Amino acid sequence: MRHYFRLSMKDTRFRIFWWIFGIASLTLMMPPAFHGLYPTQGDRDVLKATMENPAVIAMTGPIQEGDYTLGVMFSHEMAVFMAIVIGLFNIMIANSLSRRKEDDGLLEVVLSKNITRGGVFSAQVLLGLLMNAILALVLFAGLQSFGYESMETADNFLYAAQTFGFGLFFYGLTLLIAQLLPSADWAFGIMLAVLLLGYAYRAATDVAAPDLSVISPYNWISRLSLYSENEVVWLVPFFLGPVFLIAAWLLFRNRDLGDSVIRLQVNRRIRNIGSHLRLAFTLSRTLIISWLAGLLLLGASYGSVLGDLESFIGDNEMLRQMAGEGGSGLTVQFVGTLMVIVTIIGLVPPLMVMGKLLKEERRSHLEILGTLNISRLRMMGDYMILALATGALSLFLANAGMYAASLGVEGIGLTFRDYTVSTLNYIPAVMLFTGLSAFLIGLHHRLHVIVWLYLFYNFLVCYLGQLLGLDDIYRILTPFYYLNETPNEAVNLTACLAVGGVGLLLMALGHLLFRKRDLS
Amino acid sequence: MSVLELKGITKRFGKFTAVEEVSFEIREGEVFGFIGPNGAGKSTTIRAIIGAISPTSGEVRIHGKPVAVQPDYRKYIAYVPGDVQLWPNLTGGEVIRFFMKMSGNADTEKMEALIREFRLDPKKKCKTYSKGNRQKVALISAFLSDADLLIFDEPTTGLDPLMERTFHRQVLAAKSEGKSILLSSHILSEVEKLADRIAIIREGKIIETGRFSELKHITRVHYRVRTPDDLAEVGRMKGVHEFRQEGPEAEFLVDADRVKGVLGVLRGYELDSLETLPPKLEDIFMRYYDTGSGAS
Numbered sequence: 009m010r011h012y013f014r015l016s017m018k019d020t021r022f023r024i025f026w027w028i029f030g031i032a033s034l035t036l037m038m039p040p041a042f043h044g045l046y047p048t049q050g051d052r053d054v055l056k057a058t059m060e061n062p063a064v065i066a067m068t069g070p071i072q073e074g075d076y077t078l079g080v081m082f083s084h085e086m087a088v089f090m091a092i093v094i095g096l097f098n099i100m101i102a103n104s105l106s107r108r109k110e111d112d113g114l115l116e117v118v119l120s121k122n123i124t125r126g127g128v129f130s131a132q133v134l135l136g137l138l139m140n141a142i143l144a145l146v147l148f149a150g151l152q153s154f155g156y157e158s159m160e161t162a163d164n165f166l167y168a169a170q171t172f173g174f175g176l177f178f179y180g181l182t183l184l185i186a187q188l189l190p191s192a193d194w195a196f197g198i199m200l201a202v203l204l205l206g207y208a209y210r211a212a213t214d215v216a217a218p219d220l221s222v223i224s225p226y227n228w229i230s231r232l233s234l235y236s237e238n239e240v241v242w243l244v245p246f247f248l249g250p251v252f253l254i255a256a257w258l259l260f261r262n263r264d265l266g267d268s269v270i271r272l273q274v275n276r277r278i279r280n281i282g283s284h285l286r287l288a289f290t291l292s293r294t295l296i297i298s299w300l301a302g303l304l305l306l307g308a309s310y311g312s313v314l315g316d317l318e319s320f321i322g323d324n325e326m327l328r329q330m331a332g333e334g335g336s337g338l339t340v341q342f343v344g345t346l347m348v349i350v351t352i353i354g355l356v357p358p359l360m361v362m363g364k365l366l367k368e369e370r371r372s373h374l375e376i377l378g379t380l381n382i383s384r385l386r387m388m389g390d391y392m393i394l395a396l397a398t399g400a401l402s403l404f405l406a407n408a409g410m411y412a413a414s415l416g417v418e419g420i421g422l423t424f425r426d427y428t429v430s431t432l433n434y435i436p437a438v439m440l441f442t443g444l445s446a447f448l449i450g451l452h453h454r455l456h457v458i459v460w461l462y463l464f465y466n467f468l469v470c471y472l473g474q475l476l477g478l479d480d481i482y483r484i485l486t487p488f489y490y491l492n493e494t495p496n497e498a499v500n501l502t503a504c505l506a507v508g509g510v511g512l513l514l515m516a517l518g519h520l521l522f523r524k525r526d527l528s
Numbered sequence: 529m530s531v532l533e534l535k536g537i538t539k540r541f542g543k544f545t546a547v548e549e550v551s552f553e554i555r556e557g558e559v560f561g562f563i564g565p566n567g568a569g570k571s572t573t574i575r576a577i578i579g580a581i582s583p584t585s586g587e588v589r590i591h592g593k594p595v596a597v598q599p600d601y602r603k604y605i606a607y608v609p610g611d612v613q614l615w616p617n618l619t620g621g622e623v624i625r626f627f628m629k630m631s632g633n634a635d636t637e638k639m640e641a642l643i644r645e646f647r648l649d650p651k652k653k654c655k656t657y658s659k660g661n662r663q664k665v666a667l668i669s670a671f672l673s674d675a676d677l678l679i680f681d682e683p684t685t686g687l688d689p690l691m692e693r694t695f696h697r698q699v700l701a702a703k704s705e706g707k708s709i710l711l712s713s714h715i716l717s718e719v720e721k722l723a724d725r726i727a728i729i730r731e732g733k734i735i736e737t738g739r740f741s742e743l744k745h746i747t748r749v750h751y752r753v754r755t756p757d758d759l760a761e762v763g764r765m766k767g768v769h770e771f772r773q774e775g776p777e778a779e780f781l782v783d784a785d786r787v788k789g790v791l792g793v794l795r796g797y798e799l800d801s802l803e804t805l806p807p808k809l810e811d812i813f814m815r816y817y818d819t820g821s822g823a824s
Contacts, residue, residue, distance in 0.1 A: 278621050279622055280625060281626040287615075375575065380627060524582065527580040
């Protein structure tokens with residue numbers, strides 16, 4: 009067991025290190041930033057008044073009663089949001105250590121080498137405990153080091169503890185799902201859906217029916233009342249994490265390797281794959297369809313909030329004045345922000361489709377396809393077509409979902425046409441990201457990660473920038489600085505052409521480079 | 529006219545030179561063996577031929593024209609990599625049909641015959657296939673294609689002996705149709721059985737090219753003898769290597785060009801049996817290293 013644990017540790021330590029480093033620095037960046045932006049209680053109370061609306065609640069969870077101290081502000085704006093990242097971290101590591109190793113046939117080799125199943129499983133569990141414990145410790149130590157008045161030792165400890173609990177919850181659930189489903193891809197897909205839909209469900213219920221929200225683990229974080237009441241009792245549901253681990257062990261102990269509790273073997277007719285585009289689509293179909301469904305749901309969950317927002321603004325004299333134009337202005341403005349966020353999330357599936365091209369290269373499929381006289385131009389071009397189509401559909405479905413869910417709300421004054429125009433307005437962003445992706449793939453097979461970092465940067469600047477009131481200067485590097493924020497601004501055609509043009513240019517460059525490049 | 533011609537192919541990865549000045553040609557209807565140990569540069573050479581990588585210098589010519597001026601030259605090529613990776617979620621049958629579509633072939637009768645002959649279950653998903661079964665999918669697809677140059681990289685490593693025979697039969701059938709075959713391998717006996725000519729690559733350089741019979745001078749023949757006599761005398765002869773005798777059993781290697789003399793001397797002993805074992809690649813290289821370093 010010790011040896012296998014050490015081996016797994018060596019295999020994953022760099023990934024774990026970067027995740028912990030990223031999560032910790034992102035979290036610990038915030039308290040000083042908030043302190044600088046809102047130094048007095050007065051400042052924070054004003055902020056709280058503007059934040060106490062359904063839109064923000066949908067994004068960050070309900071605001072606690074009482075003073076909006078620095079600690080409360082920090083936990084309210086960061087805890088639920090960072091939980092997504094922590095969840096993703098745990099899902100990816102757990103999946104790579106369990107089902108992925110099994111799919112690759114590595115577990116079989118290991119188990120034949122006098123290492124028992126118990127040894128393998130304890131190594132998996134131990135690594136999960138260890139990495140979450142280290143993350144919690146780093147966060148605790150960091151938060152302690154600030155020494156802010158409203159952030160006492162007990163508060164910081166609870167913050168770190170919920171990080172640990174939430175992480176272990178998803179680590180355990182992933183290990184359990186890994187026993188239930190037949191492949192690592194399935195396990196990852198389902199867990200990603202649980203993570204994102206759990207967030208979307210919490211967003212909708214926090215606004216519309218706060219009692220129902222309790223099903224989502226994200227809501228337990230809100231109910232902990234961090235940095236004020238410290239309702240420790242809400243740590244209890246996180247003990248489901250260890251329960252999942254035990255269930256996973258019971259299943260793992262008794263099943264055949266490569267087998268699963270749920271078998272998804274459907275006997276389909278033979279597909280006739282007659283072109284490379286068709287092949288590319290067949291390979292990325294599951295990914296595309298599930299993301300499109302997810303974006304439709306995300307749009308709908310945001311749209312369902314708009315009604316409450318409307319009535320909220322109607323009640324609040326000050327906000328009505330701020331918004332002007334009979335009160336609907338603020339909703340429209342908010343819709344504009346949502347569309348940016350939805351666009352950024354909608355950029356994920358096209359990048360994943362482009363990533364499939366790299367996966368094809370890594371598995372040396374491109375070599376074989378090359379000898380079938382399929383040109384490099386066609387290989388990359390077909391994935392590009394798929395990526396662009398997926399991106400455009402993502403934006404369209406997210407907007408359509410938002411429109412459909414807000415149909416019952418009166419007075420927003422946005423028509424289906426407005427939503428469609430908005431979709432079109434952001435399609436140049438899809439072109440830019442697809443182009444950057446193609447360019448990087450053309451340059452070298454290891455550089456694609458840059459486009460993901462760039463997307464994450466866009467997300468941070470647009471999402472957190474909204475909450476923090478970040479300077480516009482950070483947005484200069486993103487397309488959203490140039491593209492007008494529809495529907496509360498008219499489409500800026502020049503900007504659309506410029507951003508789309510850069511995208512096209514990058515695509516062309518990507519093609520040229522990819523044609524000449526050695527395959528890995 | 530040569531179907532494929534390599535002219536001074538060199539490929540460097542940074543400071544590392546994977547292959548250097550590799551040149552050979554393959555003629556129409558010829559089986560060409562390309563042998564060398566692992567890491568000698570066989571796969572790099574093949575990847576340069578199929579255009580997965582571009583050579584640092586040198587030229588690949590297909591049907592007499594450089595590939596640079598015929599971007600669609602790969603329609604003449606069918607390729608089976610050494611470690612065949614297929615799409616895990618497609619069935620073997622789906623992959624074969626896709627390959628056929630891509631090479632414009634619709635001979636389903638021949639497809640079914642080959643699937644039968646290679647005993648493949650085409651309804652299973654590729655991720656459930658063993659290495660040998662994945663190889664069969666790629667081999668069937670290659671034999672189905674209209675390409676006139678078939679390139680096989682270590683084609684039989686995952687196949688059982690029965691399937692190996694099927695493969696050999698198909699290679700000879702393709703040859704009789706006038707196709708050319710590039711057969712890369714580190715197993716000398718396999719290449720010997722099939723190849724008309726061979727090239728030997730070592731540390732990125734071609735060290736020998738020619739007909740197998742012409743290359744005899746660099747090989748050694750491996751003898752195993754049962755005799756009540758003491759053969760120490762033979763062991764001391766020039767051109768005899770690694771002589772061992774334990775009781776009635778003796779084993780030794782003889783330089784191919786010295787076989788005649790050694791057999792003449794052996795005739796003077798009482799022999800219960802005399803076995804000739806197939807030459808191994810290592811034996812060739814041993815000889816090569818010996819002469820290369822001046823020792824014997």
